[in-house]
Structure formats: C-alpha cells, structure tokens
Amino acid sequence: MNQTMTSAPPTLPSRLPAHHVIGGASVAAASGATLDTVNPGTGQVIGTLPAGDASDIDRAVAAARRRFESGQWRDMKPAQRKKLMLTLADKLEAAAEEFAVLETIDSGKPISDTRNVDVPLALGTLRFYAEAIDKIHGEVGPTGPDKFSYAVHDPLGVIGAIVPWNFPLLMAMWKIAPAIAMGNSMVVKPSELSSLTALRFAELALEAGIPDGVLNVVTGTGQDAGAALALHRDVDMITFTGSGPVGRQLMRYSADSNLKRVSLELGGKSPHIVFADYPDLDRAAAAAAWGIFYNQGQVCTAGSRLLVQRSIHAEFVDKVLTVARTIRPGDPLDPATQLGAVISEKQLEGVLTRIARAQQEGAALRLGGSRARAETGGFYLDPTVFDTVSNASSLAQEEVFGPVLAVVPFDTPEEALALANDTEYGLASGLWTGSIDIAHAFARRLRAGLVWVNGWDACDITMPFGGFKQSGFGRDRSLHALFKYADMKSVTISTPTLSSLGVLPA
Structure with missing residues (x-):
C-alpha cells in the first residue's frame, strides 16, 4: 500500500453493511429473516445480516448467469477489465481503514493485524490478478499445413465461493480476484460469523464500475445459503476454504447436482x-x-x-x-x-x-x-x-x-x-x-x-497455496489460481493447402 498504516485508535464506521448485494442492488433476505452480527471482542450484538436461503441464492445465481451470458464482463477487452479491477483496488486502498475496522469488530482480529496484514495483502492480491489479466496467453498447436489449431482459456461461468471466518477479506480476495479476472461471474457466501467486509467489498465493486451481477454476496448459514449454493444446478464451480466435514459434503452436493467443479482447502495439522x-x-x-x-x-x-x-x-x-x-x-x-x-x-x-x-x-x-x-x-x-x-x-x-x-x-x-x-x-x-x-x-x-x-509462512501471492492428502486439492494464489477458474478449449480450423487450390504443384 502507498499509505502508511496508522497506530492511532480506530474510529468505528458510521454504518455496517446489512443487506445482500445481488445484481447490483442491496436487498434483504427474501424471507425477511436476519442473523446477529456479534463482536468477538465484546460478545455484543452490533448489527444484523440477512439470513439467506435457497430463494436468495436463486436470485444471486440468476443475476450472475445473466451477466455472464450477456458477455459484458466475459468478453470485455482484457485491458479494460484490468482497468476496472485496478480502479477497484484504488478504492479499496482509499477505504483501507474502514475495512480494517470492519474486519476487527467482525472477527476479533487485532487492529494492528487488519491494518498491516489483512487489508494490505487483500489489496496486493487484487492488484496482482488485475495486472495478470492481459498477460494470459493461449497456445498454437503444431499441426500440418491443412489445419490451424489453437487453445484458449474459457471462463467457467458462475463461480460459487464459500469463504471462512478466520481471514474473511483475504480469503474472499484469493477467490474473487482470479475468478473475475478470468471473466467469470460470482456468488460469494461469506461465513455468517464474519460477513461485513465481503458485503462492503461488493458495494465497492459497483462503485468502481464493475458491472452489476459480476460479484454477488449472499449472507446466511452454511446449512441454508451454503448448501443451496453448492446444490444449485446453474453454478459451474464451488471454491471452498474450511473444514474437512464440510468439504466432503460439498463433494456430495456436486455429485447430487450437476457435477460442478469443486476446489477445497481443508486445513491442516502442520x-x-x-x-x-x-x-x-x-x-x-x-x-x-x-x-x-x-x-x-x-x-x-x-x-x-x-x-x-x-x-x-x-x-x-x-x-x-x-x-x-x-x-x-x-x-x-x-x-x-x-x-x-x-x-x-x-x-x-x-x-x-x-x-x-x-x-x-x-x-x-x-x-x-x-x-x-x-x-x-x-x-x-x-x-x-x-x-x-x-x-x-x-x-x-x-x-x-x-x-x-x-x-x-x-x-x-x-x-x-x-x-x-x-x-x-x-x-x-x-x-x-x-x-x-x-x-x-x-x-x-x-x-x-x-x-x-528456516522461516515460517514465508511465501507470498506469487506462489501457489494448497495441500496434499485430506488438506484438499486445487490451488489459491499465484498464476495457477487463474486457470482453476477456466477451461481449455481447443479449436482446429481446416484449411485447404495451396497445392489443393492449384497454386503450388502437388
């Protein structure tokens, strides 16, 4: 970050996010139900969130699908998509203190950490993937003169992200930044224990000019909103960080629905x-x-x-x-x-x-x-x-x-x-x-x-992050994460040779 993080006592935000962000609008839960937002540092209720369920997920997935199929974001020139994401990064940097305070009162993290670690790392992640957008190349195949073959990275479509409570903003950014950089639309379900920064970031994305429907955030419990997202037949992928039992359930949900892709980071005992x-x-x-x-x-x-x-x-x-x-x-x-x-x-x-x-x-x-x-x-x-x-x-x-x-x-x-x-x-x-x-x-x-x-936690955004065995599969961070949110499409164009056209001797 360009700014110097302060050591002054923080000022509490004048308002707390309290609505889903779906299709560019701030909306309550369809049922009207709410969940309490509790400050772990005091044990006190400081606000409420929508208790989303399947109907809210349906609205969000529909908004994400409409935006994806419209091509407005998916087919945008990479340089323009990069410009909008960098504008969003600038807005996040300008709002760094607000995000740090929101993260602290929502998750119990020390303000010195949210100011100096969580928000700067999230900002760096966003800028890293924004800068990568116009540097992703396809491949040209070594075919004969009668064919031209190439492979390109196609975005998957609608990505569902289920985000943990321990690093709410940073873990969300590890998923949001590469997924939208590749042209996907998203529905993010943050933990019901720490949803404030994800909601505020979705608001900021709209302010930055990211088209509505590209980034939707629905709050609620795992058994309601999370399960509905993972079971939804119009979601192309679920990316999840959390516990092993939930990860196993998400794989079952994939099998029970549309065989959507699943990427899991399930913790460790390091x-x-x-x-x-x-x-x-x-x-x-x-x-x-x-x-x-x-x-x-x-x-x-x-x-x-x-x-x-x-x-x-x-x-x-x-x-x-x-x-x-x-x-x-x-x-x-x-x-x-x-x-x-x-x-x-x-x-x-x-x-x-x-x-x-x-x-x-x-x-x-x-x-x-x-x-x-x-x-x-x-x-x-x-x-x-x-x-x-x-x-x-x-x-x-x-x-x-x-x-x-x-x-x-x-x-x-x-x-x-x-x-x-x-x-x-x-x-x-x-x-x-x-x-x-x-x-x-x-x-x-x-x-x-x-x-x-000879160091602990010593790598950064440039290196892939993920596990072996029951710590899951798939990688966050680095350029490898971009390709998790895309498919390779091979295209072969058959062309007549010059000799078949009579231009050159056979």
Missing part, C-alpha cells in the same frame, strides 16, 4: 520441525510461538505441532515459553494488542474442550489453558503450550483452530520425518536446520503443499 544444528534458536523460538499464536491460532497453516530434537528440547521449549508469555490477549481495537479474540463463544468452548481432553490424555500443560478477559464478555483464550505430547494423541492429530501448541520431541531426522508425515493432513510444514542436505531432503519428502525452510 509440523514445525527444529533441529539442534540450527544456529539461532531464539529466532526459531519466536517463529514457533507466532506460528501458532498469530490470529489466535485460527490459521489453517498454523504450526500447531512443534517437533523439537531431543538434545535441545528443554532449552528450546523454555525459549518458546518466554516468547509466549509476552503475548497477552487484549482489546482488538487497541493498536497495542497482539492477540485478539477467538471468533465465537462456540469456538472458544470447543478449544477449551480439546485442552481438557489433552490433559486427560497425559500431555503436560506448560502454559495457559484458560479463558481470559471473561469480564469483558469477549471470547479470549490465553496462549497455551503442551509439552511431551504423543503424536498419536488427539491434540497432535486433530485441528484445534485455537492458540494451542503441541510439542513433540524427536531424536533423529528419520524420526522427525516420520512424525511430520504421520497425519491425515498435508497443507503446510517447516523446518529449521543448518544443513543444506537436510533442507533439501525434507523439502522433497515432506507430504505437504507448502514447505518452509
């Missing part, structure tokens, strides 16, 4: 491996702490399994605990806060239940484990560290999605690799080592879509 030969254990310990406690642990790539070589185990865990004790939950709207609120009371209770289960299974609680700031009414949890955790335990195998770290000791590189891969997930992984041989060997053999060496 191994964060520290070898004794890494020379700067303080740096690695800080990365290990923030690798799990950032965003209240509500990160699909969180380094929730810390694998530490036994010869440095005690020393390294002490260093992690030293960092963790400096990370205290605070008011998300306070610019000094580093750890905000968990998304909801239900999520907080679920994490506390998993903590209690880990204690029952014999894991050694070294820090935290309790609700914090209960007097505020918000949903806060102290950073929590369990040591000497069995890799077979529920804490090491199941995604907690909270600020809870499981430390697993190991002896040899072979054991570390086996432990790291001993999970049904395969999203992210990382290792700290002074050995280039170990770095290369682990990069090749770790069964994960992301491998970070």
Whole structure:
C-alpha cells in the first residue's frame, strides 16, 4: 500500500453493511429473516445480516448467469477489465481503514493485524490478478499445413465461493480476484460469523464500475445459503476454504447436482520441525510461538505441532515459553494488542474442550489453558503450550483452530520425518536446520503443499497455496489460481493447402 498504516485508535464506521448485494442492488433476505452480527471482542450484538436461503441464492445465481451470458464482463477487452479491477483496488486502498475496522469488530482480529496484514495483502492480491489479466496467453498447436489449431482459456461461468471466518477479506480476495479476472461471474457466501467486509467489498465493486451481477454476496448459514449454493444446478464451480466435514459434503452436493467443479482447502495439522544444528534458536523460538499464536491460532497453516530434537528440547521449549508469555490477549481495537479474540463463544468452548481432553490424555500443560478477559464478555483464550505430547494423541492429530501448541520431541531426522508425515493432513510444514542436505531432503519428502525452510509462512501471492492428502486439492494464489477458474478449449480450423487450390504443384 502507498499509505502508511496508522497506530492511532480506530474510529468505528458510521454504518455496517446489512443487506445482500445481488445484481447490483442491496436487498434483504427474501424471507425477511436476519442473523446477529456479534463482536468477538465484546460478545455484543452490533448489527444484523440477512439470513439467506435457497430463494436468495436463486436470485444471486440468476443475476450472475445473466451477466455472464450477456458477455459484458466475459468478453470485455482484457485491458479494460484490468482497468476496472485496478480502479477497484484504488478504492479499496482509499477505504483501507474502514475495512480494517470492519474486519476487527467482525472477527476479533487485532487492529494492528487488519491494518498491516489483512487489508494490505487483500489489496496486493487484487492488484496482482488485475495486472495478470492481459498477460494470459493461449497456445498454437503444431499441426500440418491443412489445419490451424489453437487453445484458449474459457471462463467457467458462475463461480460459487464459500469463504471462512478466520481471514474473511483475504480469503474472499484469493477467490474473487482470479475468478473475475478470468471473466467469470460470482456468488460469494461469506461465513455468517464474519460477513461485513465481503458485503462492503461488493458495494465497492459497483462503485468502481464493475458491472452489476459480476460479484454477488449472499449472507446466511452454511446449512441454508451454503448448501443451496453448492446444490444449485446453474453454478459451474464451488471454491471452498474450511473444514474437512464440510468439504466432503460439498463433494456430495456436486455429485447430487450437476457435477460442478469443486476446489477445497481443508486445513491442516502442520509440523514445525527444529533441529539442534540450527544456529539461532531464539529466532526459531519466536517463529514457533507466532506460528501458532498469530490470529489466535485460527490459521489453517498454523504450526500447531512443534517437533523439537531431543538434545535441545528443554532449552528450546523454555525459549518458546518466554516468547509466549509476552503475548497477552487484549482489546482488538487497541493498536497495542497482539492477540485478539477467538471468533465465537462456540469456538472458544470447543478449544477449551480439546485442552481438557489433552490433559486427560497425559500431555503436560506448560502454559495457559484458560479463558481470559471473561469480564469483558469477549471470547479470549490465553496462549497455551503442551509439552511431551504423543503424536498419536488427539491434540497432535486433530485441528484445534485455537492458540494451542503441541510439542513433540524427536531424536533423529528419520524420526522427525516420520512424525511430520504421520497425519491425515498435508497443507503446510517447516523446518529449521543448518544443513543444506537436510533442507533439501525434507523439502522433497515432506507430504505437504507448502514447505518452509528456516522461516515460517514465508511465501507470498506469487506462489501457489494448497495441500496434499485430506488438506484438499486445487490451488489459491499465484498464476495457477487463474486457470482453476477456466477451461481449455481447443479449436482446429481446416484449411485447404495451396497445392489443393492449384497454386503450388502437388
């Protein structure tokens, strides 16, 4: 971003988005039903959203289909589509503070993170895909003189996106920007727990001149609006980030409807491996702490399994605990806060239940484990560290999605690799080592879509993001994401040769 993000206390928006955006209009749910918008930092209701259902999804899909079939966006010259998306990016940059505050009061994220991470990354994503639009080329086939063959990327049509609550604006942008860049129309169903920035962004798109119907946003629950979107026979693809059970259900919905494409990112239980030969254990310990406690642990790539070589185990865990004790939950709207609120009371209770289960299974609680700031009414949890955790335990195998770290000791590189891969997930992984041989060997053999060496969460929009195994399939980010939202069409034109026309001798 060109502007400098402020550290001043935020000003609350004068209004909160409160309607679907369908076909260029702000509309209530067809049923008139609403859902409460709750601020996780206070536990207080701050507004309402439409409780969308199948009738609202029908309206949105119809609007998206009309716009797609009209060709106004799909067939627009790439340079013009790029210009409109860059105009939208400029408007998002101008409204950066508004979006940061909306994201904080809606999701419990610290304002310092929404100002300096979420909104800038979303803006960078939008600009990246806008700039890519007029740089996508087809192919010319090596056919003989009697044919001319070429292949082009055709947009799929109507894309349904179901967006998670942990990074509402950024995850929406990972899907919206490449999908509309390729000429598709969209219906976005944000999480009912954090819908404000998706709605406001759809309003901003209209202000920027994006044709109505290109981007539609319908709020509501997964069982109502989400299921209707995934089952809709006029939706060509569902792109989803969220839990494994929901991902499986979306695949069933695809089979039960029109065999629409499905792209799934389903979380992980990522191994964060520290070898004794890494020379700067303080740096690695800080990365290990923030690798799990950032965003209240509500990160699909969180380094929730810390694998530490036994010869440095005690020393390294002490260093992690030293960092963790400096990370205290605070008011998300306070610019000094580093750890905000968990998304909801239900999520907080679920994490506390998993903590209690880990204690029952014999894991050694070294820090935290309790609700914090209960007097505020918000949903806060102290950073929590369990040591000497069995890799077979529920804490090491199941995604907690909270600020809870499981430390697993190991002896040899072979054991570390086996432990790291001993999970049904395969999203992210990382290792700290002074050995280039170990770095290369682990990069090749770790069964994960992301491998970070001597750094955590170290890649950016230019690199593909997605997982192996039950972490899903399909890739967000990078140029690869563009082609997820398009089909390859091969065209062959038969042409007479010059000799058949009598121009040249046969």
